[in-house]
Every structure is written in C-alpha cells, then in structure tokens.
Amino acid sequence: MTDASPPIDLTTTSFLELLGEHLPSVDLSAPFSIGREGTIPVHIEGRVALAPMAGVSVQAFRRQGRRFGASVVFTEMVSISGLHYANERTRDYLRIATDEHPIAVQLFGTDPALMREAAQQVKDAGADMIDINMGCPVKKVSKTGAGCALLDDPDTAVAVARACAEATDLPVTVKIRRGMKNGSHDFAILGQRLVEEAGVSALTLHPRSAAQMYTGFADHALTAKLVELVDVPVFASGDITDRVRAEAVMALTGCAGVMIGRAAQGNPWAVRDLTTGKAVEPDPEERVAELVRFVREVVREMGDHRATGFLRKFYGWYLRGDAFGKAARRELMVMESPAEVEAHLLEQWPGALPQLAELEATVRYPDDTDRVIELPVSAYGGG
Numbered sequence: 001m002t003d004a005s006p007p008i009d010l011t012t013t014s015f016l017e018l019l020g021e022h023l024p025s026v027d028l029s030a031p032f033s034i035g036r037e038g039t040i041p042v043h044i045e046g047r048v049a050l051a052p053m054a055g056v057s058v059q060a061f062r063r064q065g066r067r068f069g070a071s072v073v074f075t076e077m078v079s080i081s082g083l084h085y086a087n088e089r090t091r092d093y094l095r096i097a098t099d100e101h102p103i104a105v106q107l108f109g110t111d112p113a114l115m116r117e118a119a120q121q122v123k124d125a126g127a128d129m130i131d132i133n134m135g136c137p138v139k140k141v142s143k144t145g146a147g148c149a150l151l152d153d154p155d156t157a158v159a160v161a162r163a164c165a166e167a168t169d170l171p172v173t174v175k176i177r178r179g180m181k182n183g184s185h186d187f188a189i190l191g192q193r194l195v196e197e198a199g200v201s202a203l204t205l206h207p208r209s210a211a212q213m214y215t216g217f218a219d220h221a222l223t224a225k226l227v228e229l230v231d232v233p234v235f236a237s238g239d240i241t242d243r244v245r246a247e248a249v250m251a252l253t254g255c256a257g258v259m260i261g262r263a264a265q266g267n268p269w270a271v272r273d274l275t276t277g278k279a280v281e282p283d284p285e286e287r288v289a290e291l292v293r294f295v296r297e298v299v300r301e302m303g304d305h306r307a308t309g310f311l312r313k314f315y316g317w318y319l320r321g322d323a324f325g326k327a328a329r330r331e332l333m334v335m336e337s338p339a340e341v342e343a344h345l346l347e348q349w350p351g352a353l354p355q356l357a358e359l360e361a362t363v364r365y366p367d368d369t370d371r372v373i374e375l376p377v378s379a380y381g382g383g
C-alpha cells in the first residue's frame with residue numbers, strides 16, 4: 001500500500017466499502033507466537049489483546065479480560081526511573097497472577113541503563129514479554145523525553161529498545177503512534193529500525209498522531225503499511241470496538257492481532273464479542289454482579305483507600321444504559337467506600353446475587369502462590 005491508500009477509518013462504516021462484497025476470512029482464534037531468535041517465544045492462543053491503559057489496566061482488569069477471552073494482556077505503563085528509585089512515593093505492588101499469562105509489562109523511560117535494569121526486574125516478576133511505551137502523549141511523560149517524544153528521537157528510541165532486548169531473553173515489543181504531528185509517517189522508519197536495529201519482536205501501532213490525542217480516527221491504512229515493512233507481528237490499536245471492526249482491520253491490514261482499549265472499560269462483554277462473535281448485551285443484574293466482583297478484586301489488590309478513588313470512574317462505565325440512569329451513577333461516585341457501593345448495588349439489584357454467588361464459586365482470587373513483587377506502578381494517565 002502507498003501513502004495514497006484510502007484511509008481505513010473504523011469510526012464510521014466507510015471501512016465496509018473497502019471490504020467490498022467479500023466477508024473477510026480471518027480467524028481471530030488462530031494461535032501465533034511472538035519472539036525471535038535468542039528469546040523465549042510466547043505462544044498466544046488468539047488474536048485479541050487487551051490494551052495497556054494507565055489508571056485502568058490493573059490486575060483485576062487484566063484477569064477479567066483474560067476470563068472474557070483476551071489472549072494476551074498488557075499492564076499499564078510503569079516508569080523505569082520509578083523502578084530504579086523504588087522507595088519513592090509511587091512504590092506499590094505489581095502482581096502477576098498465574099492466570100494472567102501471557103502478559104507483557106509495559107515500561108516507559110529514556111535511559112538505556114535504567115531500561116536494562118528495569119527489564120531484569122520485569123523478568124524476575126514473571127512476565128512473558130516486555131513492552132515499551134513510545135506513544136503516550138501526556139505532557140508529564142513526553143516532557144521527560146519518554147512516551148511519544150521518542151517518535152521524534154529515533155536514535156534514543158532504538159538505543160532504549162536495544163538495551164531492553166539485550167537485557168533478558170524475553171521478547172520485547174514496542175507500542176507506537178504514527179508520529180508526533182498530524183500527518184506524520186515517522187512510524188514507518190522508526191518501526192523498521194526498532195525491528196532491524198534493536199531486535200524488537202513485535203510492534204503495536206495506534207495510528208493517531210500524538211497531537212491528535214484521541215480525536216479524529218486511527219487511520220489503519222498506516223497499520224497496513226507497517227505490516228508490509230516489518231517481518232514481526234503487528235498489533236492494530238485504535239477504534240476497534242466490535243467483532244466486525246476486528247475482522248475488518250485484520251483483513252484489510254494483514255495485522256497479526258487487534259488490541260481493544262476504551263471499548264473494554266467497564267465492558268468485558270466487548271472483549272467477549274471480539275473473541276467469540278457473541279455480541280450479547282448483558283442484563284443489568286449481570287452488569288451489577290460483574291461490577292461487584294471487580295470491586296472486590298480491586299479492594300484486595302490496592303486496599304480500601306486507594307480503591308475508593310480508583311473505582312469511581314468504573315461505576316459509570318459499568319452501569320451504562322437506562323436501567324441505571326444518571327442519578328444512580330452519580331450517587332455511587334460520591335460514596336465513601338467500596339463496601340458502601342457494594343451494599344447499595346446489591347440492595348437495589350437483589351437479582352444480581354445468584355450471578356455474583358456463581359462468580360464467587362467459580363472464579364478464583366489470586367492467592368499467595370501467585371507472584372507478588374514490589375514494583376512501583378505508574379501514576380500517569382493517558383497513552
């Protein structure tokens with residue numbers, strides 16, 4: 001495909017015209033591997049990945065994503081300086097549960113020496129892959145030269161990725177945007193250099209510019225271009241919200257896998273739709289049961305105090321639709337503890353109790369046999 005290729009825009013239905021008469025013949029459940037010579041290859045059972053999202057992709061979210069069918073999950077980005085100065089305020093626990101694998105821990109930073117050190121810590125934590133963030137447009141990150149700023153500084157980007165690849169035998173992957181500025185094609189040369197010079201084993205492209213943040217659309221014609229240019233698996237990220245779009249972007253770009261981000265926030269059923277094609281809207285009771293279970297896992301993961309603030313945004317995401325209403329959502333957001341939220345929800349929706357009991361009986365909580373290591377978790381939002 002050339003630069004003149006028509007845009008592939010999943011935010012409208014224009015992509016359907018590009019598909020023409022033929023339904024795409026792609027298999028979202030086909031297994032594949034990530035890893036090149038010298039790395040321990042990671043076997044992945046299907047083509048749907050759960051995106052790294054700061055302030056969202058905690059362990060409870062990732063485990064739920066796996067339960068609803070995601071084949072591989074990514075943590076939110078973790079600062080390599082935070083890891084180095086692990087006594088700082090950001091210190092926290094990053095846990096990898098036995099049922100999360102395969103999992104990539106995402107790192108961000110610019111110092112190759114710190115990256116080497118961080119990569120080793122991630123390996124010790126039991127991760128399967130290390131992902132590097134080269135797309136985050138949030139000022140707090142880019143002003144340090146990390147995240148999207150690396151799109152404008154390819155030599156540093158390659159040096160950081162190479163240091164990471166050389167540090168351990170885990171496959172290293174990198175997540176990029178199209179470039180800093182609107183219309184940029186910097187992803188093309190950088191993507192090739194990351195693969196050829198740094199030894200990266202897979203790439204994810206979110207084909208918006210950093211300037212775009214989340215506006216407009218992700219032009220997956222660029223994903224098709226990157227797929228042509230590199231001989232490692234490429235994940236497509238951006239605006240993939242349902243099965244039709246997932247299949248279309250696979251068929252139109254030749255990407256190895258798709259990544260679901262915002263559509264999965266408070267909506268694990270979207271992950272199930274992508275992976276199985278079963279687009280069943282959950283009834284309100286199921287939403288409530290799944291939310292209560294999520295609340296319980298988050299409380300175990302980060303404690304009552306942090307969970308209270310962290311969970312607030314999830315209430316609106318889970319309880320969408322007329323069955324709940326704006327006032328009910330607002331009411332939950334001002335409650336002072338997750339326990340209060342849980343009691344209130346179950347009082348309002350007693351029909352959720354049997355489904356919740358079923359979840360409690362069948363879905364395990366992470367326990368002491370799971371890996372628990374001390375790592376600081378990123379405090380930044382946006383990517």
Ligand SMILES: Cc1cc2nc3c(=O)[nH]c(=O)nc-3n(C[C@H](O)[C@H](O)[C@H](O)COP(=O)(O)O)c2cc1C
Nearest residue numbers: 051052053054077206237238239260261262382383
């Ligand atoms: C709240 C939020 C946090 C994000 N944090 C990260 C991050 O830590 N690392 C990253 O590579 N991308 C991050 N992203 C970008 C997503 O991984 C994804 O590329 C982007 O949202 C486009 O996909 P979507 O349309 O499926 O949401 C974040 C996105 C959102 C909405």
